[in-house]
Amino acid sequence: MRPDQEIIQRWIEPGSRVLDLGCGDGALLAWLQREKGVHAIGLEIDPVNIEHCLGSGVAVIQQNLNQGLSNFESGSFDTVLLAQTLQALDNPVELVQEMLRIGKNGIVTFPNFGNWKSRLDLLLRGRMPVSEFMPHQWYDTPNIHFCTVRDFDVLCRDGNIRVLARTVVNSHHEGRWAMKAWPNFLGEVAIYHLTGGEARSAKSQKKPRFEDRTARQG
Amino acid sequence: MNDNRLDNSVGLVQPQRFHFDQPLTLRSGKALPGYELMVETYGELNADKSNAVLICHALSGDHHAAGYHSEDDQKPGWWDTCIGPGKAIDTNRFFVVCLNNLGGCGGSTGPVSINPETGKHYGPDFPIITVRDWVNSQVRLMDRLGIGKWAAVAGGSLGGMQVLRWAISYPERLHHAIAIAAAPKLSAQNIAFNEVARQSITSDPDFHDGHYLEHGVYPKQGLMLARMVGHITYLSDSAMRAKFGKAFAALEGQTGNFGRDLRTGSLSFGFNVDFEVESYLHYQGEQFSEKFDANTYLLMTKALDYFDPSVDYGGDLSRAFAESECNFLLISFSTDWRFPPDRSRELVKQLLKADKQVSYLEIEADQGHDAFLLPIPRYVNALSAYLGNAHREICGDAS
Numbered sequence: 001m002r003p004d005q006e007i008i009q010r011w012i013e014p015g016s017r018v019l020d021l022g023c024g025d026g027a028l029l030a031w032l033q034r035e036k037g038v039h040a041i042g043l044e045i046d047p048v049n050i051e052h053c054l055g056s057g058v059a060v061i062q063q064n065l066n067q068g069l070s071n072f073e074s075g076s077f078d079t080v081l082l083a084q085t086l087q088a089l090d091n092p093v094e095l096v097q098e099m100l101r102i103g104k105n106g107i108v109t110f111p112n113f114g115n116w117k118s119r120l121d122l123l124l125r126g127r128m129p130v131s132e133f134m135p136h137q138w139y140d141t142p143n144i145h146f147c148t149v150r151d152f153d154v155l156c157r158d159g160n161i162r163v164l165a166r167t168v169v170n171s172h173h174e175g176r177w178a179m180k181a182w183p184n185f186l187g188e189v190a191i192y193h194l195t196g197g198e199a200r201s202a203k204s205q206k207k208p209r210f211e212d213r214t215a216r217q218g
Numbered sequence: 219m220n221d222n223r224l225d226n227s228v229g230l231v232q233p234q235r236f237h238f239d240q241p242l243t244l245r246s247g248k249a250l251p252g253y254e255l256m257v258e259t260y261g262e263l264n265a266d267k268s269n270a271v272l273i274c275h276a277l278s279g280d281h282h283a284a285g286y287h288s289e290d291d292q293k294p295g296w297w298d299t300c301i302g303p304g305k306a307i308d309t310n311r312f313f314v315v316c317l318n319n320l321g322g323c324g325g326s327t328g329p330v331s332i333n334p335e336t337g338k339h340y341g342p343d344f345p346i347i348t349v350r351d352w353v354n355s356q357v358r359l360m361d362r363l364g365i366g367k368w369a370a371v372a373g374g375s376l377g378g379m380q381v382l383r384w385a386i387s388y389p390e391r392l393h394h395a396i397a398i399a400a401a402p403k404l405s406a407q408n409i410a411f412n413e414v415a416r417q418s419i420t421s422d423p424d425f426h427d428g429h430y431l432e433h434g435v436y437p438k439q440g441l442m443l444a445r446m447v448g449h450i451t452y453l454s455d456s457a458m459r460a461k462f463g464k465a466f467a468a469l470e471g472q473t474g475n476f477g478r479d480l481r482t483g484s485l486s487f488g489f490n491v492d493f494e495v496e497s498y499l500h501y502q503g504e505q506f507s508e509k510f511d512a513n514t515y516l517l518m519t520k521a522l523d524y525f526d527p528s529v530d531y532g533g534d535l536s537r538a539f540a541e542s543e544c545n546f547l548l549i550s551f552s553t554d555w556r557f558p559p560d561r562s563r564e565l566v567k568q569l570l571k572a573d574k575q576v577s578y579l580e581i582e583a584d585q586g587h588d589a590f591l592l593p594i595p596r597y598v599n600a601l602s603a604y605l606g607n608a609h610r611e612i613c614g615d616a617s
Contacts, residue, residue: 017573041575047596054577055603057611059545061566061578071567 001031003169004083004109004189011107011165011193012036016078019102021065021095022085025049026058033058066090069098077103084189086110087143093155100161100196109191112168114148114184131188149184152192165193226302227294228260228285228309233325238358242320245524248345251334255359256281256318256325260301261309263363269613270365271307271605272356272392273297273316274373274380277448277518278510280324283316284309297374299593306601311609312369320355321347321517329513330431340513342428347517349376349525353383360391369612370605372396374590375557376518379525382565385542386527394608395542396601398549399590401561402535402568403526408556411451412519418443419512428513437512442503444515449502454553454586462495536571546576547604549597551589577604 001009005028012018014036020029023042026049032038043063044050053060063071066089080103086092087110099106111134112118118129128138136143147155149168156163168179168187179186233256242250258281263270273283275296284301286294300306301314318324321344329344336343360368371384371392378400385395404412419425422440430436453461462477479494491497531537546569550562559580569576581597583589589597 039575041570050579051596051600051603054547054600055607057607059575059577061576062580063578071563071570073571076570076573 001028004191007167007169007191008081008083008107008109009036011105012038012079014038017076018079018081019043019072019077020081020083021069021099022083023049023053023058023060023081026053026056026060028081028083029053029058030056065095069095069102072098072102074101075104078105079103080106082106083109084111087146089145092145092147093159096155096161096194097159097196100194105164105193105195107191107193108152109189110147110152111143112149112184112187112190113146114150115188116185117188119185149187149190152190156192156194160196162195163192164195167191223286223294226304227298228302230289231258231260231282231285231287231295233258233281233287235325236359236362238355238362240358242351242355242358244345244351245348246346250320250327250345253320253327253355254325254331255320255327255355256322257359258282258284258295258316260284260314261312263313263365264613267313267365268367268369269312269609270360270363270368271312271314272360272368272371272384273301273307273314274352274356274371274377275316275319276373276375276377277522278506278515279377280322281316281318281326282324284314297591299591300598300601306598307372307605308602308609311613312605315359315363315365317356317359319347319352321514321521323511323514328511329428329517330511339431341431342513344513344517346520346524348521349379349383350387352380352521353387356380356384357388357391366391368392368394369608370394370396372398373400374398375400375587376522376525379522382527383525385544385546386538389541389543392544393612394547394604395544396547396549396604397562397565399551399554399557399562399587400548400565401557402528402565404523405561409523411447412523414447415444416516416519418447419516422512425512428516430512436507438504438507441507441510441512441515442500445503445506445510446499449499451556452587454555454584456553456584457586457588458495460584462493462498535565535568539569539572539574542572542574546574547601548576548578549581549590549600550579551581551583551585551587551594551597553584554587554589556587 016038018038018040020042023029023044026042029040029042033040042053042058042060044060045064050060050062080099086108089095117131121127121129168183168190170188236255236257239252279296282295283297284295303310318326320326321328323330329340331340333340371381373381378397381395381397384392419437419440422437424430424435425437426433459477462479463475481491481494481497486492527538528535548562548565550559566576566578579600583594585592
C-alpha cells in the first residue's frame with residue numbers, strides 16, 4: 001500500500017460508503033471492501049484500470065471527472081476520495097466542492113509542489129521539477145494544476161472548507177517530526193481530510209492544526 | 219466438422235422443449251392457458267446449482283445463442299462470440315441457459331403455434347407480451363431447472379431490458395445483472411422506427427390482418443422492409459462507410475468513399491439497385507423474411523415500445539430498483555445511436571440514486587448497436603473479467 005493510502009484508510013469508517021474519484025486499478029477499494037467492509041464505487045477512465053477493477057470485484061464507473069459529477073446525489077456517500085488526481089483536473093476547485101456535496105467528508109491527496117526538491121529544481125537548475133513522485137516533463141504531463149500545501153490551505157479557507165486533518169508524507173516514510181514542523185517544505189504528498197463545513201465567520205476559522213484529530217468532533 | 223469452427227465452441231447443441239401447464243396471467247390482463255419454451259443449455263450445472271447464467275435474447279434472437287445445430291450449419295448461435303469454453307461467458311465454469319421468449323417464432327409458444335381453443339394458428343390473436351411477462355415465464359423455467367439464484371442474468375438491447383426487469387421483479391434471484399446496449403425505455407425516435415416497421419408489415423397485401431398463414435402466404439415485402447429499416451438503425455454511419463466503401467478504398471488507397479461502392483461499376487440511370495448498400499439491405503431483408511414470423515416481429519416491437527419499469531413508481535426509475543439486491547454491469551458502445559451511451563448513463567444515474575453497486579463501461583466501437591454481438595476485445599475482456607470475479611465469489615475457486 002502506498003504511504004498516502006495507508007493514511008487514507010485510517011480515516012475511512014468501517015462499513016461506510018466510499019466513492020473514489022480516479023480509483024486506478026481499484027487496489028485500495030478492494031482492500032477497503034475486504035478489510036473494512038465498505039461499500040465502494042470507483043470512477044476511472046483508463047480501460048486497463050477499469051478491467052482490473054472488474055476482475056477484482058470493485059464496482060467501477062467509466063466517467064471523466066472533468067465532465068462533472070452531476071449524476072451523484074448530494075450526501076449519497078460518507079467519504080469521497082480524490083487521490084493524486086487534483087493536479088490533473090480542468091477545474092480542481094469545482095471538483096473539491098462537488099466532492100463535499102456528494103460526501104459527508106472528503107479526502108484529497110496531491111503532490112506538494114512546495115516540496116524542497118521542487119523548489120531546488122527551480123532555484124538551482126532553472127528547470128521544472130521532475131522527480132520520482134512527479135515523473136513527467138512539462139510538455140507531456142497530465143498535471144496541469146500544481147499547488148503547494150500552503151496554496152491548498154488558502155483554497156480551503158476561502159472556499160469555506162473545513163480541514164478535519166492534514167498530513168504530509170514522502171514517498172518512503174510517513175511524516176517524521178521534521179515534516180510535521182515544515183510540511184510545505186519537506187512533504188512530497190499532501191493528504192487532507194475535509195468536510196464542507198457549515199457557514200462560519202472568518203474570525204472563527206482557525207488555522208488547521210497539524211494532524212488535529214480533535215477537530216473532527218467540532 | 220472438419221474446420222476450426224469448433225475451436226472454443228460449445229459444439230453441436232440440441233434445443234429442449236419445456237411444457238408448462240400452469241396458466242400465465244399477462245400484463246395485458248389476458249392469460250396463456252399453458253405454453254412451451256424452447257431452451258438451449260451449455261456447460262454443466264454444478265452440485266449446488268450456483269453457476270447458472272441466464273441469457274436473454276433481443277428482438278430477432280432465439281434460444282440458439284451458441285454452438286451449431288448440425289454439421290452443415292454455417293453460422294453459430296447469435297452470441298457465440300461470448301459464450302463457449304474459455305470465452306467471456308465461460309461454459310467451463312458456468313451453466314448457460316438461453317430460451318426463445320414467448321411470442322417468438324423459434325419454437326416457443328407464439329403466433330405460429332396452434333391455439334388449443336380454435337385448433338388454428340394463434341396468428342394476430344396471440345396476446346401482446348411484455349418484458350415483464352417474459353421474465354415471469356423465465357422464472358418458471360428457472361424453477362423447473364431447480365436453480366434458486368442465477369449467478370448472472372445477461373442480455374443486450376431488448377435482452378438488457380429483461381435483465382433490468384429481473385433485478386426489479388425478482389431481486390433475490392440473481393447475483394449479477396448485466397445489461398448491454400440497453401435503455402431504461404424507448405425514445406420517441408425508437409418508437410417511430412418500430413412503427414415504420416409495423417406499418418410496412420401490416421400494409422403488405424399478403425398480411426391478411428395477420429391471418430396470412432391460413433391463406434398460405436406471408437407478408438414477405440413487409441417483413442423485408444421492416445428488417446431493412448431495423449438493420450439501418452443497428453449500424454453506425456461509420457460502419458456502413460467501411461462496409462460499403464471497400465472498392466474505392468482498395469482502388470484509390472484511401473480510407474473510403476462514404477460507403478458508396480457501386481454494385482456493377484456504373485450508374486444505371488434508372489430505379490434499379492445501383493449501390494452495394496442497397497443490395498446488402500435487400501439481401502438481409504430477404505433472408506430475414508424467410509425465417510422470421512411477421513406477427514412475432516409486431517409483438518417484439520410492441521414489447522420494446524411498452525418497456526418502462528418506472529411507470530409503477532410515478533416515473534421515478536430509481537424507486538423501481540429500490541429492492542434490487544444484485545450488482546449491475548452496464549455496457550454501451552460509442553457509435554450506437556439506437557440505444558446510445560447516454561441511455562446507459564441515465565440508467566447508471568438512477569441506479570446510483572437507488573444506492574446500488576453499479577459498474578459502467580463505454581466501449582469505443584465503430585459498429586453501432588450491433589457491436590454488442592461482435593468480438594470487440596475491450597468489451598469481451600471486460601465481460602470476462604467481471605464474470606471471472608463473479609464465479610470466484612459465488613462458486614469458490616474450484617471451477
